Amino acid sequence: MMRAPDAEAMKAIDSRLFEFADYDASAGERAGYSNYSYWRSTLGMFLAKRSSRLFLWMLGILLLFTFVQPFLPGQRDPTTIFNDPATGMQYRNVPPGGQFWLGTNSIGQDLWARIWSGTRTSLLIGLSVGLAEMLIGIAFGALWGYVRRLDRVMTEIYNVLDNIPTTVLLMLLAYIMKPSFQTMVIAMCSVGWLGLARFVRNQIVIIRDREYNLASRCLGTPTRRIIAKNLLPYLVSVIMLQTALSIPGTIGWEVFLTYIGLGLPVSIPSLGNLVNEGRMIMMSEELRYQLIFPTVLLSIITISFYVLGNAFSDASDPRNHT
Amino acid sequence: MNSTTVLEVRDLVVKFRLRGRVLTAIRGASLELYEGEALAIVGESGSGKSVFTKTFIGMLDQNGWVDSGSIDFEGRDLTRQRTEGEWMGLRGRKIAMVFQDPMTSLNPLVPVGRQIGEVLTLHKGMTKDQARSAVVELLDRVGIPEPASRSRQLPHEYSGGMRQRAVIAMAIAAGPRILICDEPTTALDVTIQAQILKLVKALQKDFGFTTIYITHDLGVVANVADRVAVMYAGKIVETGTAEEIFYDARHPYTWALLSSLPQLGVKGQNLYSIAGTPPNLFNEIKGDAFAPRNPRAQKIDFEYEPPMFEVSPTHHAATWLLDPRSPKVDPPPAIQAMRARYQGRAS
Amino acid sequence: MKAVSFQIYKGETFGLVGESGSGKTTIGRAIIRINEASGGQILFRGKRIDGRIEAALDRELIQGIQMIFQDPLSSLNERAKVDYIVSEGLYQTKPGLSGAQRLSIVEKALLEVGLLPEFASRFPHEFSGGQRQRIGIARSLVMEPELIIADEPISALDVSIRAQVLNLLSRLQKEKGLTYLFIAHDLSVVRFISDRIAVINRGELVELADSEELFTRPLHPYTRALLSAIPIPDPIQERNKEILIYDPSCHDYSKEKPAWREAMRGHWVLANGQEVDSYLKLAPIPATEQT
Numbered sequence: 017m018m019r020a021p022d023a024e025a026m027k028a029i030d031s032r033l034f035e036f037a038d039y040d041a042s043a044g045e046r047a048g049y050s051n052y053s054y055w056r057s058t059l060g061m062f063l064a065k066r067s068s069r070l071f072l073w074m075l076g077i078l079l080l081f082t083f084v085q086p087f088l089p090g091q092r093d094p095t096t097i098f099n100d101p102a103t104g105m106q107y108r109n110v111p112p113g114g115q116f117w118l119g120t121n122s123i124g125q126d127l128w129a130r131i132w133s134g135t136r137t138s139l140l141i142g143l144s145v146g147l148a149e150m151l152i153g154i155a156f157g158a159l160w161g162y163v164r165r166l167d168r169v170m171t172e173i174y175n176v177l178d179n180i181p182t183t184v185l186l187m188l189l190a191y192i193m194k195p196s197f198q199t200m201v202i203a204m205c206s207v208g209w210l211g212l213a214r215f216v217r218n219q220i221v222i223i224r225d226r227e228y229n230l231a232s233r234c235l236g237t238p239t240r241r242i243i244a245k246n247l248l249p250y251l252v253s254v255i256m257l258q259t260a261l262s263i264p265g266t267i268g269w270e271v272f273l274t275y276i277g278l279g280l281p282v283s284i285p286s287l288g289n290l291v292n293e294g295r296m297i298m299m300s301e302e303l304r305y306q307l308i309f310p311t312v313l314l315s316i317i318t319i320s321f322y323v324l325g326n327a328f329s330d331a332s333d334p335r336n337h338t
Numbered sequence: 339m340n341s342t343t344v345l346e347v348r349d350l351v352v353k354f355r356l357r358g359r360v361l362t363a364i365r366g367a368s369l370e371l372y373e374g375e376a377l378a379i380v381g382e383s384g385s386g387k388s389v390f391t392k393t394f395i396g397m398l399d400q401n402g403w404v405d406s407g408s409i410d411f412e413g414r415d416l417t418r419q420r421t422e423g424e425w426m427g428l429r430g431r432k433i434a435m436v437f438q439d440p441m442t443s444l445n446p447l448v449p450v451g452r453q454i455g456e457v458l459t460l461h462k463g464m465t466k467d468q469a470r471s472a473v474v475e476l477l478d479r480v481g482i483p484e485p486a487s488r489s490r491q492l493p494h495e496y497s498g499g500m501r502q503r504a505v506i507a508m509a510i511a512a513g514p515r516i517l518i519c520d521e522p523t524t525a526l527d528v529t530i531q532a533q534i535l536k537l538v539k540a541l542q543k544d545f546g547f548t549t550i551y552i553t554h555d556l557g558v559v560a561n562v563a564d565r566v567a568v569m570y571a572g573k574i575v576e577t578g579t580a581e582e583i584f585y586d587a588r589h590p591y592t593w594a595l596l597s598s599l600p601q602l603g604v605k606g607q608n609l610y611s612i613a614g615t616p617p618n619l620f621n622e623i624k625g626d627a628f629a630p631r632n633p634r635a636q637k638i639d640f641e642y643e644p645p646m647f648e649v650s651p652t653h654h655a656a657t658w659l660l661d662p663r664s665p666k667v668d669p670p671p672a673i674q675a676m677r678a679r680y681q682g683r684a685s
Numbered sequence: 686m687k688a689v690s691f692q693i694y695k696g697e698t699f700g701l702v703g704e705s706g707s708g709k710t711t712i713g714r715a716i717i718r719i720n721e722a723s724g725g726q727i728l729f730r731g732k733r734i735d736g737r738i739e740a741a742l743d744r745e746l747i748q749g750i751q752m753i754f755q756d757p758l759s760s761l762n763e764r765a766k767v768d769y770i771v772s773e774g775l776y777q778t779k780p781g782l783s784g785a786q787r788l789s790i791v792e793k794a795l796l797e798v799g800l801l802p803e804f805a806s807r808f809p810h811e812f813s814g815g816q817r818q819r820i821g822i823a824r825s826l827v828m829e830p831e832l833i834i835a836d837e838p839i840s841a842l843d844v845s846i847r848a849q850v851l852n853l854l855s856r857l858q859k860e861k862g863l864t865y866l867f868i869a870h871d872l873s874v875v876r877f878i879s880d881r882i883a884v885i886n887r888g889e890l891v892e893l894a895d896s897e898e899l900f901t902r903p904l905h906p907y908t909r910a911l912l913s914a915i916p917i918p919d920p921i922q923e924r925n926k927e928i929l930i931y932d933p934s935c936h937d938y939s940k941e942k943p944a945w946r947e948a949m950r951g952h953w954v955l956a957n958g959q960e961v962d963s964y965l966k967l968a969p970i971p972a973t974e975q976t
Contacts, residue, residue, distance in 0.1 A: 026645070026661070033638035034663040037629075042801055045614055045816065054763075054810075057357060227760035231824065234717050235774035236747035249764035382843035383814075498705075527704035527870065528914040532928045554844050557873075557916020560923035580920040591845075598848030599918050600877035605897075608855070609877070611848035613799075615813035676919065683921065 054334065058253065061331035068327035075320040082139060085132040092126040094133035094285050099124065109303055118309050121293060130285045131310055135317070137286040141197070141270055142263040145204045150259045152209040154251075157216025158243045162224055170217075174210060182207050186269070190278035200280060204269055212258050219254065220247050253332030260325035264318035271314065287314050344515060344548050345371040345394065350407035350417075352389055352398065352572075361619045363389045363402070365572040365627075368646075371516070371548060376539070378551040378559040378580075380595065381569035384616050387552045390569070391518050393417070395433050396425040431461045434509035438521035440501035443508065444493040451477070451489025454508045461512035476507040479544075481537060499530035503537065510541060517542070520552045535561050556599060560584060565652075568592050571617050571627035578653035585680040587673060588647075588655040591628045597672035610670045626658065634667050686711055686888040688725060690945065693832070698858065698865040700879030700896065702872055702911070708888040709868045713834045716866065717752050729832070748778050751825035755837035757817035761809040767820055768805040771795065774828045794823040798853060815846030819853065826857065834866045839874065851878060872915050876900055881951075884908045890945070894952040904954045904964040907931045936960065 062068055085091060092098070098107045098120065106124035110116050118127040160170040189203040223229070224247065232242050248255075267287060273279040274288030275295070282289055287310055294307025352364035363386045371377055381387040392398050394409060396419060409416040412432070419425055429435075437443055445453060454476060455469040464472060470489075477485035480503040493501055502522065509517055519538060523531035539562060542549050551562055559566055559580070566583040568576040568591065576589040587593055596602065597610035614631045617623055626632075629639035638658050647660035658664055668674065686708045693699040703709040714720040716727055718734070727735040734746055751774075754760035761770055771791045775782055782790075792802035798819040809817055818838065825833055835854065839847040855878065857863055869875050875882055876896050883893040884907065892905040903909045910931035917923045936943065941957035948954045948961050956964060 029638065029642060031663045033641055034636055034658070034661065035665065037635050037637045037640060039633045039635065045799070045801060053808075060358075227754045227756055228762045230714075230719055231752065231754060231760055231821070232762070232773060233719060234747070234750075234752045235824070235828065236744070236777040237773055238777075241776070245765060245769070246762050382845055528872070528916070529704070529910055529928075529931070531916075532914040533930075536928070555916060556844070556918040557923065560918050560920040561916060563920075584918065584920050595844055596918060598845055599873075600848075600851065601873040601915075601918055603848075603877050605877060608852045609848040611852055612845055613849070615815060615846070616843075679919075680921070 057334075058328075058332045062328055065327055065331075068324060068331075071320045071323045071327075074316065075324065078135075078316065078320075079139070082132055082135045092129045094129040095125065095283065097124045098126065109306075111302065112305055119305055121306055122297065122303075127306060127309060130290060131313060134285040134287045134290045134310065135313055137197070137280070137284060138267045138270055138288065138314075139263075139317070141200055141204075141286070142266040144201050145208060145266045146259045146263045148201070148205045149209040149212055149262055150255060152205065153212030153258075154216055154248065154255065156209065157213035158220060158247065160213065161217035161220030162239065162243055162247065174214060177207065178210055180207070186273060187276070187278055190273055195279065195281050197280065197284070200270060200273070203273075204266055208262060208266070212255070212262070215258060216251060216255070219251050223247060223250055253328070257325050257329045257332070260321055260328065264321040267314065267318065342373040343370050344373050344411070346408075346410045347390075348408045348410075350390070350393065350409065351405040352386070352393060352402060353405045354399070354402040356401060356620075359620055362405075363572055363619060364393075365619075365623070366407070367569070367572065367574045369567055369574060369577070371550065372565075374542075374546060374548055375564045376542065376549040376551065376562050377565045377567060378553060378563035379567045379569055380553060380556065380559055382554055382616060384571075384619070385569040386572040386619075387569045388520055391435075391520065391550060391552055394516070394518065395429045395435060397429070397435075430457060430509075430514070431512045432514055433516045433518065434512065434514040435518045435520060436502070436505055436509050436522050438524050440498070440505040441493065443505045444501065446493050449490050449492055450496065450504045454489075454504070454511050457508055457511040472511075473507075476511055477504065480504070480507040480541070481533075482507075499526055499534065502526065502530075502534055506534075506538065506541070510545060510547070513545065514547055516548050516550065518550045518552070521554070522551070523558060524553070524555070531558070532561075538562070556584075556596060557601070568595070571623065572619060573627065573656065575628070575657070576653075576655040578649070578655075581680075582650065582653040585677050586649075586653070587669070588649055588653075588660060589628075589657045590632050590634065590659070590667075592655075593669050593673050594631075596676070597670040599672075602672040602676065610672055626656075636664060689885070689888070689890050690725075691883055691890065691893060693864060693866055695831070695864055696858075696862055697880040698867055698878055700875035700882040701866060701868045701885060702870065702875050702882055703885035704870055704911075706887070707885045709870075709885050710836055711888075712885075713752070713836050713866060713868050716832075717750055717834055718746070744777070747774070748828050749830055750832045750834065751828050751830040753818075753821055753825055753833060753835040753838045756841050757814045757821060758841075760821050761817055763809055765808075766805070767791075767795075767807055767809065770809065770820060771805070771823045771827060773824065778828060790827055791823075794827050795820075797826060797857070798823045799849070813846075814842050815849055818842060818846075818850055822850075822853065822857070826861075829861075830863070832864045832866065834868070836868045837870070838867075840869065840871060847874075854878065872911060884911065889955060890953075891955045892953065898949075898952055902949075902952070904948055904952070904961075904967075905956065906935055 099105060100107055107116065107120045108124050109122055110120040112119040116126055116128065118131065121127055121130070156170065159166055185207055186203050189206060190199060193199040229242060229246050232246055270279060270286060271288040271291050274286065274292050279288045280286050290310035291307065291314065294310060297303045298307050347367060347369045349366045349368055350364050351362065351366055354361045354363055367390060379387045379390065389398065393404055394416060404417045407417065444450070451473045454473045455466065458464045458469040458472055459466065473489050474485045477489055482488050482500055482503055496504060523534050526534065535558065538549065551558065553559060563580045565577065565579055567574050568583070568589065570591045576583065576587065576592050583592060587596060594610065594612040600609060603609040612631045617627050625641050626639040626644050629635040632639065636658055644656045644658045646654045646656050648654055649660065659667055689712060701709050701712065711720055715722045722735045726733055729746065729750065732742065734742065768788060768791045771794055772787045775787055775790065788805065791805050795802050795804055800816060800819055809820065812820065839850050842850060854865065858865060867875060867878055879896045881893065882896045882899045884891050886907045892899065892903065892908045899908065900912065903912050910929040913927060913929040917926065938957060941959065943955050943957045945953055945955055946961055948965060954961065954964065
């Protein structure tokens with residue numbers, strides 16, 4: 017049964033409390049407040065994982081060092097060929113240690129300096145391609161997804177471009193244009209944005225008919241502002257993820273193109289060129305360090321981006337915000 | 339009405355961990371359920387009414403747990419059940435549930451008849467052949483036309499109302515003692531709603547189970563309930579027979595719920611309304627949870643939590659207004675009008 | 686949707702009632718031009734507004750007709766702050782405003798719907814359903830519209846919040862002389878707020894009358910079934926009510942096709958001549974009103 021109120025305790029209550037309290041209508045309005053923030057929760061979830069903290073530190077230090085390295089004291093130029101002052105001969109294939117921290121390559125260039133210079137080049141390619149793909153992909157994908165009239169035309173354009181084998185196109189472009197940094201960037205951008213565009217388009221199709229977008233249409237908001245204010249902010253996290261994942265992908269393509277001889281000119285050190293050089297002398301055991309060092313760095317960069325991208329993707333899903 | 343207690347809940351506290359913080363969804367709720375009655379639990383979203391009944395069948399979400407209190411059913415304390423095995427003998431067998439969206443209970447890829455048949459083979463030990471004819475009988479009983487051919491169809495071939503009928507057939511298939519209907523008609527049109535409620539009432543009479551309705555719709559409550567429990571912010575604030583709640587409510591929140599209904603309003607005049615929104619259950623609630631929204635709240639409401647005062651042996655309300663030391667507060671006009679109509683009808 | 690015709694008068698609340706799938710939402714969306722009508726005409730202030738229209742008229746319509754949506758969770762942009770959401774329409778109607786002017790309009794609109802001006806700098810997820818719905822109302826108010834289409838504006842709200850929003854809508858109507866098209870499935874709500882009610886079934890209007898007239902003298906069997914099913918929050922009445930079921934095959938249209946007829950002054954029904962007579966017999970006109 018219902019328990020009767022405890023008589024003793026009831027009597028003890030000050031009877032002066034039995035009078036009307038002041039009433040503040042706005043207090044009730046304030047009561048519904050919750051301080052959940054999407055970005056704070058995303059960041060919290062992201063940093064809560066030990067692996068993402070670890071890789072974030074690693075990648076952060078690596079990036080910082082890559083761009084600071086040339087300004088540090090005692091660094092050598094990556095393209096200078098060093099001669100032994102005693103013999104006048106080039107320092108060929110000097111093993112790691114002492115004078116050359118990571119040794120030299122077959123024509124006497126400092127491998128330490130070359131690796132960091134190569135990382136710089138590759139990262140620059142990765143970042144610029146990632147950025148360009150992001151801009152093109154978002155613009156194309158947003159129009160494709162939101163403007164119904166354009167849907168058919170843009171789908172056709174996508175299909176045509178998507179059906180050209182990427183390898184063939186990259187080889188063709190690299191062949192026609194002179195091997196250079198710009199060539200690499202243009203070649204890889206030419207098809208790389210397609211994936212992101214389709215992705216953005218699908219996301220926009222999912223959210224474009226939500227009531228808040230109808231509300232914006234009723235208010236006469238022009239399409240470009242609906243895209244900028246109503247749609248893209250919902251996609252920021254996934255776009256960031258896609259771009260983060262495309263950077264290691266691009267670096268991988270650079271290595272591949274260099275490997276098949278269509279990459280950057282050998283005069284520009286890049287991770288691709290370094291791996292390629294290393295590959296040619298891979299068979300002799302004492303020279304294998306020339307392959308191992310750039311490969312290790314390449315792996316660290318690639319894995320870090322992937323792990324961080326995936327961790328961010330998990331963290332940015334509101335369903336995981338518990 | 340029979341007064342044997344089927345289920346008794348005492349001082350139940352349910353908590354959830356959400357975004358690193360702890361939310362108290364049920365803040366000490368007590369309730370008795372009597373054999374053969376229809377009890378309606380009324381409350382707004384977030385009042386905890388669904389969570390409350392989910393503890394009866396061990397279906398709290400992963401991040402929730404019963405913190406204290408007990409639920410007695412057939413000599414067992416349900417809050418102590420841990421394993422799925424223990425729940426299996428109970429859930430669907432002794433206590434069944436019908437949800438607002440029939441598709442939560444139906445597998446879209448399996449014919450309706452086979453899904454109901456599985457309940458029969460699992461809980462009643464029927465053979466497949468026995469189950470098949472029993473399913474057709476059940477479907478016929480819940481008012482599905484051409485039950486034999488309908489039983490071979492997939493859920494999406496049913497209309498919304500028929501789907502809910504099929505789910506009801508599935509829920510009563512094992513012959514449960516308690517049927518919990520969680521907003522069973524909210525997603526349906528009014529004409530269908532009336533038919534479904536009528537069906538559940540008729541089934542209750544035939545099969546003799548006890549029904550708990552969870553709803554926010556006082557029209558539904560008036561239609562089906564023998565007894566009503568009003569929930570606010572994780573507590574039961576008033577219980578009583580349907581007559582007592584509708585014609586003689588005592589808690590200001592019940593007043594607000596009733597008198598804000600447009601059916602009871604006078605056209606051209608403002609409806610009675612309460613400002614604000616229910617409290618945030620992450621925060622600790624001091625005193626009466628409804629006090630900040632109550633224009634006639636007393637100082638004590640902000641200091642001490644009101645106990646359950648007895649209005650009649652069947653009618654209890656947790657409000658300091660029932661303390662003899664409180665000043666007299668008249669219910670809103672719509673409540674007074676209802677009471678007057680009732681008394682007029684009675685005399 | 687079949688051919689549907691009705692007029693909404695200035696300053697009134699016109700209720701449009703129907704069950705799910707009846708086409709009531711489609712009508713509202715055709716008027717606000719989210720959906721295109723495939724035939725017929727829509728006139729606003731006497732001008733045709735469906736199909737292709739001039740830019741000037743387009744601007745006039747955006748300002749003149751606004752909408753309140755059903756679901757307060759999905760009708761606000763979660764990634765924008767309340768001040769942008771409420772002032773969004775001003776970028777079109779009053780492009781020259783300074784930030785401070787815009788903010789003062791937003792704060793005034795928030796006060797008008799019973800919210801605190803300080804809410805302007807917050808995000809929608811911080812608010813409850815009722816508060817969000819009032820933000821949605823404030824958003825349409827800043828446009829100073831003449832007609833507001835309210836599509837199930839309270840059905841997603843909690844019971845204790847519905848009254849707040851209904852009271853707010855009536856107050857705003859009185860203060861600003863608004864006209865409402867109130868679309869809902871809940872007849873008791875529509876009765877409370879509407880001056881006239883149209884009942885729609887499967888894309889066809891079946892009955893239209895002043896709201897009290899419709900409740901005291903429903904003619905069409907569908908309307909009568911709908912009325913009989915309304916839940917009444919009174920146990921004794923509710924348990925004893927008789928529910929009518931509408932059977933579409935009760936109409937015999939083999940001899941005479943149904944038409945939209947004025948059975949009594951201002952009381953329209955979809956029926957043929959013979960049906961009108963029998964309906965009127967079932968619902969006799971009180972002697973005082975016979976002329």
